[in-house]
Amino acid sequence: MSTSTTPAPPPGTQGPSPARAAPRPARRPAPTGRRRALRRDWQLYSLAVLPLLFFLVFRYLPMIGNVIAFRRFEPGGSILGEQWAGLRYVEMFLTDPTFWQVFRNTLWIGGLTLLFCFPVPIVLALLLNEVRTRALKRFVQSVSYLPHFLSIVIVAGITLQMLATDGPVNHVLGWFGQDPVRFIQEPEWFRTIYVGSEIWQTAGWGTILYLTALTTIDDDLYEAARIDGANRWRQIWHVTLPGIRPTMITLLILNIGTFLAVGFEKILLLYNPLTYQTGDVISTYLYRTGVESNSFSYAAAIGLFEAVIGLVLITSANLLSRRTVGTSLW
């Protein structure tokens, strides 16, 4: 345990570490304390310096940097802004009709994503679990994980190619005598396209945790259910689903927590001015106002609002699930 290079530490000052000496309450090791820990482990602490600096600068400083939502920021000036502006920027977005439009879009896309993307991996995992041929199961899994490893730019590119006016989807529509649809430019198609590509990319990968949870279910439970006369459907209903319930709830909480932060990068890649009407969400709007139009304080206010709602959502989902089913993240 000791990091000192001297072979024989003087008795009393070192020897067993305080944690190990704890069961002997007779005399508390007197010189224990920060300085002693520092002297003993300074080399370990020194390894933590750069990582801590990283967290401080690139993670915590931006958190503090959010004060520019309440201060006037000038490009090139202090990252904490120049002078207090009160709630000016908050009022600005609350009275901004575009903001409410993107807020509604966010709720729509977030809600549809939750509704469709959350259950698909569960169903897929249950189906995979019923496959008796190991090789087949492995193959289906490997294939369905694949889109998860591709860059989101590639996923967007493939999506756009599939939906192009001369792409496969329109080609299939042609067999049924349909005229080609310009999917990419039609606002009413945006949500479907987004959710569809999201399922394509994430469904397979999402099964991993469920499949792991399924392997931990005790076989005796199935045995008992069978003896009680349960057929396979009832076994799934009474044994399998309760078995993966904690996993389901944990993932549901996480999904609800990130509800508003809907796939920012993917939307940025898929939408265009023609589909802003349904595709523009809070995060893309704040990107455009902040980075493209240089209204940093205004955009930071929107971002803070989004973060606060996200926090409220995840906390309340967590509380609700702890009260009702006894599972929670913390």
Added chain:
Amino acid sequence: MVTVDRPTRGYRVFQGVNGLILTGVVVVTLYPFLNIVARSFSGERQIRAGEVTLWPKGFNLTTYEIVFQDATFWRNYGNTVFYTVVSTAVAMLLTTCYAYVLSKKHLRGRGILVGVAVFTMFFSGGLIPTYVLITSLDLKNTVWALALPNAISVFNLLVMKAFFESLPDELEEAAQIDGLSTYGTLLRIVLPLSKAVVATMVLFYSVSFWNSWFGAFLYLDRAELMPVTVYLRNLIAGATGGTGAGAGTEQLTQVAANIQAVTIVLTALPILCVYPFVQRYFVSGVMLGAVKG
């Protein structure tokens, strides 16, 4: 787990249906990708006629030649390699150091050090303050704007910490009795024993850096600095800009669609090459992370 009883007729029917559904899943997942590959080798006319499905029609390598002759493409491809290598190196250095520190259970203040990292999984500063920070640190148009802000993924950190914790304490104690310092123990005892986890982490990080685009899009201004993902993004954005149709532009978009297919294939190629090897590690990493996180 349920093979004891004889399958009923209904269950056999279910198995058949299940097989069909899963085949459908495989087809739906793979088809778009195979189609893109087929398109990349196909002639424009055949693509426009919708003849290309799984196999190239009007096989030619013209589009590949066009892309290969584009100096910007090569430059951006090289940039991606460079950014991935630098970012991964920085990330590995910081992640390994911190994970090793966090794995020492006796360390005073360890709880705080863990908390500092885990807290950032739930809260983040947001896009705008981060952008303002990177800009005012003068990191724009340098590789550091991509490497430094993503130097530690807390998820990877926890996976690595869990691995270090599983190493036997006695080994390190013995090394220290033999006179190795903490640095020496880490470099000469711990890391050689951790080749598996180090390799996994290198793959985790490099795949994510290879795939990333938004940081470069935000913090790099000039075309010659872009990674290939942004090159591809610009192709896509160009093709969907909503410019009106017409015979001339139709022709152009078609060529663009061909080039997009080629670029997609080339950008995904390295990932597809390592995929069979990394998949297993990723899966076990996710499970480990789920247990720990």
